Amino acid sequence: MPVPSAELDYLRLSYRPDLRILFLRWTRLVSSAEHRAGYEAALAFALFHQARHWLIDLRIRGLAEAEDFSWVLTDFRREMQLALPDAPFRVAYLVTPYHKEVIDSRLAVHEAVFRTFIEEQAAYQWLGS
Numbered sequence: 001m002p003v004p005s006a007e008l009d010y011l012r013l014s015y016r017p018d019l020r021i022l023f024l025r026w027t028r029l030v031s032s033a034e035h036r037a038g039y040e041a042a043l044a045f046a047l048f049h050q051a052r053h054w055l056i057d058l059r060i061r062g063l064a065e066a067e068d069f070s071w072v073l074t075d076f077r078r079e080m081q082l083a084l085p086d087a088p089f090r091v092a093y094l095v096t097p098y099h100k101e102v103i104d105s106r107l108a109v110h111e112a113v114f115r116t117f118i119e120e121q122a123a124y125q126w127l128g129s
Helices: 030-048 066-083 095-108 119-129
Strands: 004-006 011-017 019-028 053-057 089-094 114-117
Touching: 011 030, 019 030, 030 066, 053 119, 089 119, 095 114, 095 119, 114 119
Parallel strands: 019 053, 053 089, 089 114
Antiparallel strands: 004 011, 011 019
């Protein structure tokens, strides 16, 4: 069975029904507008598949601007909760070791929705738990 997917110039989206995970793989550095448009496209894709667990690969794209990261943690989080209200969602960021330290320092210690990972397997385990 083919894996459902979609592609933008800077982002590949795919959904693995066997894992129940939506994959976002950024393919290059992006502007603030592309960053937000990518998340919006991912949410539309997630709605179709009712995907509440996301793996976002940031290794090529790198860090978002602080304002864009804040937008994800506040405004976009609210949008996700309204769009997919029936179950909690989780977002695992796949990052480089350096970026993990930076992102973790920006996340609240008690953050339960967003986590960073250096290895994909660890992210799968957390998303599946």
